Each structure stands twice: as C-alpha cells, then as structure tokens.
Amino acid sequence: xxxxxxxxxxxLPRQGHQSxxxxxxxxxxxxxxxxxxxxxxxxxxFFAVDSSGDIWGHLVRTSLPGYVGNTLWLMLGVGCSVFLxxxxxxxxxxxxxxxxxxxxxxxxLFPLAIPAYVIAYAYTDxxxxxxxxxxxxxxxxxxxxxxxxxxxxxxxxxGAITLMGLVLYPYVYLLARSxxxxxxxxxxxxxxxxxxxxxxxxxxVSLPAARPAIVVGVSLALMETLNDxxxxxxxxxxxxxxxxxxxxxxxxxxxxxxxIATTMLAFVILLITLERISRRHQKVYQQSSSRFRAxxxxxxxxxRSALAIMACALPVLGGFVVxxxxxxxxxxxYFERSWTPAFQTYxxxxxxxxxxxxxxxxxxxxxxxxxxxxxxxxxxxFATRIAALGYAVPGAVLAVGILVPFAAFDNALxxxxxxxxxxxxxLLLSGTVVAVLFAYVxxxxxxxxxxxxxxxxxxxxSMDMAARTLGYRAGQTLLRYHVPLIRGGMLTAxxxxxxxxxxxxxxxxxxxxxxxETLATHxxxxxxxxxxxxxxxxxxxxxxxGLIPVLVLSRMIARxxxxxxxxxxxG
Amino acid sequence: xxxxxxxxxxxxxSSLLVxxxxxxxxxxxxxxxxxxxxxxxxMFAAFTEQTGIKVNSVFAKKGMLERLQSEGANSPxxxxxxxxxxxxxxxxxxxxxxxxxxxxxxxxIPKNYQDPxxxxxxxxxxxxxxxxxxxxxxxxxxxxxxxxxxxxxxxRICTRSGKHPYMVALxxxxxxxxxxxxxxxxxxxxxxxxxRKPKGNDRAQVKAVKEGECDVAVINHYYMANMLKxxxxxxxxxxxxxxxxxxxxxxxxxxxxxxxxxxxxxxxxDAIKLMDFLAGSQGQQMYAQKNGEYPVKSGVAWNxxxxxxxxxxxxxxxxxxxxxxxxxxIRMADEVGYNN
Numbered sequence: 002x003x004x005x006x007x008x009x010x011x012x013l014p015r016q017g018h019q020s021x022x023x024x025x026x027x028x029x030x031x032x033x034x035x036x037x038x039x040x041x042x043x044x045x046x047f048f049a050v051d052s053s054g055d056i057w058g059h060l061v062r063t064s065l066p067g068y069v070g071n072t073l074w075l076m077l078g079v080g081c082s083v084f085l086x087x088x089x090x091x092x093x094x095x096x097x098x099x100x101x102x103x104x105x106x107x108x109x110l111f112p113l114a115i116p117a118y119v120i121a122y123a124y125t126d127x128x129x130x131x132x133x134x135x136x137x138x139x140x141x142x143x144x145x146x147x148x149x150x151x152x153x154x155x156x157x158x159x160g161a162i163t164l165m166g167l168v169l170y171p172y173v174y175l176l177a178r179s180x181x182x183x184x185x186x187x188x189x190x191x192x193x194x195x196x197x198x199x200x201x202x203x204x205x206v207s208l209p210a211a212r213p214a215i216v217v218g219v220s221l222a223l224m225e226t227l228n229d230x231x232x233x234x235x236x237x238x239x240x241x242x243x244x245x246x247x248x249x250x251x252x253x254x255x256x257x258x259x260x261i262a263t264t265m266l267a268f269v270i271l272l273i274t275l276e277r278i279s280r281r282h283q284k285v286y287q288q289s290s291s292r293f294r295a296x297x298x299x300x301x302x303x304x305r306s307a308l309a310i311m312a313c314a315l316p317v318l319g320g321f322v323v324x325x326x327x328x329x330x331x332x333x334x335y336f337e338r339s340w341t342p343a344f345q346t347y348x349x350x351x352x353x354x355x356x357x358x359x360x361x362x363x364x365x366x367x368x369x370x371x372x373x374x375x376x377x378x379x380x381x382x383f384a385t386r387i388a389a390l391g392y393a394v395p396g397a398v399l400a401v402g403i404l405v406p407f408a409a410f411d412n413a414l415x416x417x418x419x420x421x422x423x424x425x426x427x428l429l430l431s432g433t434v435v436a437v438l439f440a441y442v443x444x445x446x447x448x449x450x451x452x453x454x455x456x457x458x459x460x461x462x463s464m465d466m467a468a469r470t471l472g473y474r475a476g477q478t479l480l481r482y483h484v485p486l487i488r489g490g491m492l493t494a495x496x497x498x499x500x501x502x503x504x505x506x507x508x509x510x511x512x513x514x515x516x517x518e519t520l521a522t523h524x525x526x527x528x529x530x531x532x533x534x535x536x537x538x539x540x541x542x543x544x545x546x547g548l549i550p551v552l553v554l555s556r557m558i559a560r561x562x563x564x565x566x567x568x569x570x571x572g
Numbered sequence: 573x574x575x576x577x578x579x580x581x582x583x584x585x586s587s588l589l590v591x592x593x594x595x596x597x598x599x600x601x602x603x604x605x606x607x608x609x610x611x612x613x614x615m616f617a618a619f620t621e622q623t624g625i626k627v628n629s630v631f632a633k634k635g636m637l638e639r640l641q642s643e644g645a646n647s648p649x650x651x652x653x654x655x656x657x658x659x660x661x662x663x664x665x666x667x668x669x670x671x672x673x674x675x676x677x678x679x680x681i682p683k684n685y686q687d688p689x690x691x692x693x694x695x696x697x698x699x700x701x702x703x704x705x706x707x708x709x710x711x712x713x714x715x716x717x718x719x720x721x722x723x724x725x726x727x728r729i730c731t732r733s734g735k736h737p738y739m740v741a742l743x744x745x746x747x748x749x750x751x752x753x754x755x756x757x758x759x760x761x762x763x764x765x766x767x768r769k770p771k772g773n774d775r776a777q778v779k780a781v782k783e784g785e786c787d788v789a790v791i792n793h794y795y796m797a798n799m800l801k802x803x804x805x806x807x808x809x810x811x812x813x814x815x816x817x818x819x820x821x822x823x824x825x826x827x828x829x830x831x832x833x834x835x836x837x838x839x840x841x842d843a844i845k846l847m848d849f850l851a852g853s854q855g856q857q858m859y860a861q862k863n864g865e866y867p868v869k870s871g872v873a874w875n876x877x878x879x880x881x882x883x884x885x886x887x888x889x890x891x892x893x894x895x896x897x898x899x900x901x902i903r904m905a906d907e908v909g910y911n912n
Binding site (some may be wrong): 059063064067113129148239246249251404412416510526529 | 629634642643648737769770773802816884898899906
C-alpha cells in the first residue's frame with residue numbers, strides 16, 4: 002500500500018505557501034462558495050429559532066412517536082435494500098463474467114432516471130384492484146371482489162421501502178462500480194496468491210477498499226429517502242417529513258417545521274460523523290498503473306450465471322421496465338390530452354436548466370474538493386459537509402431557505418439604490434431562473450462533491466508533489482493531472498446531478514418565474530391530483546431525457562478502463 | 573478603460589435582461605396560485621381575450637405564503653388564488669392582503685363566503701358530500717355527517733387524510749356546531765368506522781367503494797364530475813349514489829376556492845378587474861361548466877350533473893368561523909389518531 006509513503010509526503014512543505022506567494026485564492030474562493038451553499042441550511046436553522054408555541058408538547062403526546070418510528074423503519078429498509086442491490090450488482094458486473102453482463106452494466110443504471118413519486122404512481126396503477134395483476138388473479142381463481150382474497154397493499158411502509166429501494170440503488174451501484182473498477186489489480190492478485198476465493202476477496206479486500214464510495218452512495222440514497230414527501234404522502238406513510246409539512250402548512254408554523262427539519266439534520270450529522278470516525282485511519286490510494294491493467298475476472302457457469310442474471314435482471318425489471326410499460330400504456334391512452342404545443346417548451350426548459358445546473362455543480366464541487374486537498378482546511382471541510390447536508394432537508398423547506406435570503410438581498414439592494422441613485426431595482430434574483438439554478442446547485446452539491454472527493458481521494462498525493470516539483474501551479478496541476486485521472490468520477494457527478502435536476506420538484510415549483518414550467522412541474526399538476534394518465538407522457542419524457550446522459554456516460558466510464566472485458570487481458 | 577466600460581455595459585444589459593419581466597409595463601396581472609393551472613387557465617384566457625390584460629401565474633402548494641412575505645413591498649404578485657378557506661385566512665392573518673370594497677361584489681358573492689373585512693372572497697363553492705355504494709347501501713340509510721360516527725358503519729367508511737384541508741374544514745365546522753368535546757367524540761367515532769387507513773385523494777375513496785373495500789366515502793362534489801370525464805373512472809362514479817348531508821337540519825358543509833388581493837399589488841386596478849370578471853356571470857359560468865364547481869353567484873347556470881342533483885340546502889356557517897377552528901381541528905386529528 003502506498004499509505005506510508007503518501008503519509009510522509011503529506012508532511013513535506015507545500016509549494017503554495019512559500020514566502021511572497023499571493024493570497025490563497027483557492028481557500029478564499031472555496032470558503033465563499035461553501036458559505037453560499039451553506040446559506041439555505043443556515044436559514045432553515047434560523048427559522049427554527051423562533052417560537053412554535055406548544056407544538057412539540059402536542060406532537061410528542063400524539064403523532065411524533067409514529068413519525069419517528071416510520072422514518073427509522075423506512076431508512077433502515079431502504080438502506081439495506083440499496084446496499085444489497087447496489088453492491089451485489091456492481092460486484093457481479095465488474096468482477097464476474099456471465100451472459101448479458103455488458104448489457105446489464107448500463108441497464109442497471111436506468112432506474113436512476115425514474116422519479117420516486119412516478120414509480121409510486123405507476124406501481125399503484127399496476128398492482129391496484131382494477132390493475133392487470135389483480136385482474137389476472139381474479140380471472141385465474143374466480144374471485145369476485147376485494148374481500149375474496151388477500152393481496153399485499155402497495156401503499157404501505159413495505160411498498161415505500163421496496164419502490165424507493167428500486168429507484169435509489171443506482172446511487173450505490175454507480176459509486177460501488179467505479180470503486181471496484183479503480184481497485185488495485187496488485188492487491189487482488191496478492192489476495193489470489195494467498196489462496197482467497199472470490200467471496201473472501203470480496204469481503205476482505207474489495208469491500209473495505211470501496212467502503213468510502215459505498216457509504217457516499219448509501220447516504221445519498223438515505224438523504225433522498227429522508228427528504229422525500231411525494232411518495233410517502235401518496236402511500237400514507239407518515240414520516241418526519243410528512244409531520245413537518247403538517248406542522249408548517251396545517252398548523253401554520255414555519256418555525257415548528259424548521260425545528261423538525263433541524264432535528265432531522267442533527268440526526269444525519271450524527272450518522273455521518275460516526276461513520277467517518279470509524280474509518281479515520283483508513284486511506285486507500287489508487288495505483289497510477291491500475292487503469293491499464295485488466296482486472297481479474299471470475300467466470301460463472303451454469304447455475305451460478307443464471308443466479309447472476311437474475312440478480313441483475315430483477316432490479317432493472319422492477320425499477321425500470323415495469324414502470325415504463327405502465328407509463329407507456331397510459332401515455333398512449335391519454336396522448337391526445339397530453340401532447341400540447343407547450344410540451345416542447347417544458348422539455349427544453351428542463352434540459353437547459355438541468356444541464357447548466359449539472360455543470361455548475363461540478364465546477365463548484367471540483368473547486369471546493371481541490372481546495373480542500375491543497376490546504377486541508379478544517380473550517381472548509383466542516384462548512385462543505387454541513388452545506389452538503391442540504392440534501393437531507395425536504396425540498397420545499399430548503400426552497401424557503403433560499404427564497405428568504407434572496408428576497409432579503411433583493412430588497413436591501415433595492416432600498417440602497419432608491420436612497421442613493423433614486424433607482425428601483427425591484428426583485429433582481431427572486432422569482433428568476435437564477436434562483437432555481439442556485440437551488441439545484443445547492444441541493445445536489447452533496448452528490449457532486451461526494452463523487453468528486455471520493456475520486457480525488459484515490460489520487461495519490463505523490464502526483465501533486467511531482468507536478469508541483471516540476472513547477473506547475475495548483476490550477477495547472479488540477480487541469481493537467483487530476484482532471485484526466487478523475488474524469489470518470491466527474492462524469493458520474495454531472496450525470497447524477499443532471500438526472501436529479503430533471504426530477505427535482507418542490508424547489509422548482511416554489512422558486513420559478515411566472516408562466517414557467519419544467520417537465521417535473523407539468524407532471525406534478527396532474528400527478529398531485531392522482532391524474533396519472535395525464536401525467537404519463539411527461540413522466541415518460543423525464544425518464545427518456547434522463548436516460549441520454551445515463552447512456553452516454555456509462556459508455557464513457559466503461560471505456561475509461563481500457564482493457565475491461567477484454568479476454569486477452571486475462572492472465 | 574474602454575474594456576472596463578464594455579464590461580460595465582454588458583453587466584447592466586444582462587441584469588436588465590434578468591429583470592425584464594418586471595420592467596415591461598404592458599397591462600398585466602400577476603397571480604400566485606395554490607390552484608392547479610389547468611383549473612383556472614381557461615378563465616384567465618377568457619379574461620385576456622376580453623380585456624387585453626395578460627395574466628401571469630405561478631402555481632405551488634408549499635411556501636407561497638413565505639414567498640409573498642419575504643418579497644415584501646417589491647413582490648410582483650397582485651392576487652393569490654387558493655382552493656380552500658385555510659390558505660385564505662393564513663395569508664390574511666400574515667398581513668399580506670388588502671381589503672377590497674365588498675360593495676362591488678354585492679349580489680355576486682354571499683356574505684358568508686367572504687371575509688368580513690373584505691380581505692378575501694370566495695369565487696366557487698364545493699360541497700363536502702357523502703357517496704354510498706349503490707349495491708350495498710340503501711338510499712336513506714345515511715343522511716348526515718353525524719351518521720358517519722354511528723357504530724353500524726364500523727369498517728365501512730373511507731376518507732382521505734384527516735389532516736387534509738378539506739377534512740380539516742369539515743372537522744372545524746363540526747367544532748363550530750357541536751363544540752370541541754362533541755366534535756372530538758364524532759371524529760373518534762368516524763375514525764373507528766374507517767375501513768382502512770386514510771390514503772389517497774377524494775377520487776381514490778370512490779374507487780375503494782367501487783372495489784368493495786368500503787361502502788361509504790366522504791368527498792368534494794366536483795370529483796364526481798371529474799371522474800365522469802375520464803373513461804377509466806366512469807365506472808367508479810357510477811357505482812355510487814350521491815348524498816347531500818344534513819338536508820333536514822343545518823345543510824351541507826361548504827368550502828370555497830377564493831382569491832385575495834395582495835397588500836402591495838403593483839397592478840391593483842387590473843387585478844380588481846380580474847376579480848370582477850371571475851365573480852361576474854361569464855367567469856362564474858365557466859367555473860360551473862369547466863370545473864363542476866358551484867358558482868357563488870346565484871342565477872348562474874349549473875352544469876348538467878349539478879342540475880341532475882338538484883338544489884340543496886347549504887350550511888350557512890360563515891367560513892371565517894371555520895377558519896378560526898382549523899388549528900383545533902388538525903390537533904384533534906392527531907389526538908384521535910385519525911391517520912394511524
């Protein structure tokens with residue numbers, strides 16, 4: 002392992018700190034970015050400081066225990082589901098050889114493009130009494146009404162766990178797969194030489210090495226579970242988020258809602274801190290040669306390869322094929338009603354917004370991550386970690402956390418200009434696309450940052466040392482050496498943020514300008530009223546557009562390891 | 573020097589571009605809406621066609637109040653549209669509205685459907701009706717909201733979440749009529765009669781009756797019209813009888829969709845024109861025909877379905893009283909564990 006060497010290198014004097022060097026723009030810039038990203042979360046905490054009357058007493062006596070219980074079960078269920086599905090499929094397609102492996106490699110990403118609320122609607126339509134499954138069962142067994150037989154209720158805690166697991170596992174799959182792809186061939190060979198079989202190599206070598214990436218994946222999935230409102234509301238699973246919306250909108254207490262949000266945040270911080278502490282001394286750097294050497298592969302035969310195919314096919318079937326078929330049928334039935342001239346505009350809006358937000362988020366993440374690498378600032382690390390937690394806050398609340406500071410800025414500027422030059426600037430940023438873009442970047446910065454940081458972490462510091470010794474400045478080093486090395490991670494980051502923005506709803510709804518619709522807001526108008534038919538075409542378009550980057554990037558990532566899947570590379 | 577000037581110029585131009593929507597001063601009205609666009613856009617289009625005044629709108633259900641509040645005096649919004657009394661009274665209580673002389677709506681909007689100080693006005697009413705399975709419930713077997721708590725309906729009733737604004741308003745009206753203690757006994761009784769945990773919207777409750785999961789459901793009346801417009805849902809609507817509760821005493825509980833003029837409305841005069849239009853005969857008729865809502869203005873033609881149901885007695889309780897009991901109603905839903 003390179004750990005010892007890099008540890009020593011880390012303590013060498015740094016180039017950037019020589020006397021007479023300009024002020025450290027990297028740290029300053031990163032701090033500004035982190036402060037901006039931190040703003041919405043800070044605003045939510047600030048709302049929570051206000052009094053909420055006796056709401057907590059009431060909640061603790063009545064609903065709160067139920068909210069907490071449901072939230073914990075949901076997180077536990079989704080956590081296990083995404084871990085098992087994501088890691089096992091990533092391992093299978095990376096390290097094993099079985100028929101269809103190369104197709105599954107990218108098919109497994111597809112459920113990422115399906116919003117959780119959409120899959121919830123689709124499965125309800127599919128599994129409900131009047132749907133095809135129960136209809137078939139009734140026809141087969143001669144049952145007549147719902148009282149003649151038992152059928153599991155999809156709109157339940159179990160249903161929510163299953164469906165959220167199906168659309169969220171790709172986070173883990175994606176990160177685990179790139180971690181497995183980047184693992185050192187040497188270490189795997191050592192493991193083999195020492196007589197370890199595939200299973201023990203997996204548990205004792207690959208899994209621990211991939212742990213940072215897997216943790217990022219699972220925590221993204223869990224934060225998304227925590228902030229979800231659409232699915233749990235539709236399934237009548239009352240989580241903390243549902244309680245928050247009750248308190249905020251029903252009882253008219255933003256402070257009370259913000260207090261619940263802050264409590265949820267504290268819980269997330271606790272979990273993440275515990276995880277970080279538990280692997281404080283673990284550091285794994287990627288070997289610079291690994292990319293160009295083939296990973297050893299396990300060839301599966303007969304029964305085992307059938308099992309592998311099943312393990313990979315099930316998540317794709319459940320998380321993609323079934324919902325797309327359901328939506329496809331509805332989109333055809335309701336096509337006349339849904340296909341309007343404005344539809345193209347919505348699609349274009351979604352595309353442009355999501356693409357710009359994805360690029361912006363990547364740049365911000367790269368800047369912050371690299372700046373941390375340069376100077377390892379604790380303040381910066383803390384600030385970005387908290388800011389990234391914005392992901393765990395329900396979107397509508399975070400949107401208010403953006404709304405309030407933006408409007409305050411606009412109003413302050415307006416009154417300043419009025420006093421000084423007698424000109425009114427009105428609301429400059431509020432209610433514009435800028436606010437929506439800002440919301441996207443802040444919301445999904447966690448995704449981009451997690452991905453970029455975990456890729457960057459694997460680049461050995463000796464790279465930096467070498468480049469700087471050759472006289473390159475920090476920025477040049479980043480562009481010439483790091484960016485090419487972590488290209489795969491960067492692409493993944495852009496892809497996930499793009500798809501997430503396509504699906505984003507609550508912040509878009511609240512912050513957008515007049516007469517401005519994206520596909521998600523368009524779908525929501527109907528879906529929120531359980532008019533799935535009218536919403537189907539829009540939902541399907543979100544999925545199809547979201548698939549474009551999934552396809553492009555999964556190909557690029559696969560190519561980034563040149564000899565992957567090349568039988569000649571097998572020793 | 574020249575270079576920095578051009579940067580300055582492009583900065584000004586780009587900031588103007590960002591702010592353009594606010595600077596264009598053609599006649600227009602800006603709307604913040606809790607109502608789904610497909611339900612009010614047709615009325616806005618008719619208004620624009622008639623007056624040449626453009627209507628801009630943005631729809632959201634969560635955080636509109638906060639948006640209006642934080643934008644303050646610079647807010648572009650003129651009007652806020654809502655689907656129930658709750659949000660109307662929330663924005664009034666937050667001090668975000670201004671009064672409109674209610675004399676101009678005399679003869680259009682009944683007194684109990686407007687704010688006593690003229691801060692909000694109901695534009696349409698929606699009756700909270702009971703529907704019962706044609707197969708399994710005899711006509712006349714259930715007649716009032718009070719009947720819903722009768723133990724004979726044990727495991728036979730479906731409703732949506734007890735904390736949804738429509739259910740909250742119904743509970744609030746029960747508090748107004750029976751006092752807090754009486755209403756709580758009623759809500760607990762209704763809860764124990766539920767066939768399943770509350771889930772889905774009103775439409776989903778009718779579907780559950782059709783599928784045999786329950787026999788009786790409580791819904792807003794216009795869902796019947798909506799279901800009859802959707803080929804897949806027609807059988808649901810046709811499986812139930814419609815009942816307007818409490819015809820022999822106080823009448824059926826009514827809620828409103830309504831409008832309020834914002835405190836700092838930049839286009840005040842044009843906004844009031846839009847209110848006039850919607851409260852007037854043409855707007856009211858569109859609401860009845862297109863959405864199946866009841867017009868607040870009397871003498872406006874109902875749609876066919878409404879005609880087939882005939883006239884009914886409305887609860888004359890003022891909506892302001894319902895608004896006052898909302899918070900208590902939500903807590904009551906928690907206390908009886910309505911959604912568990």
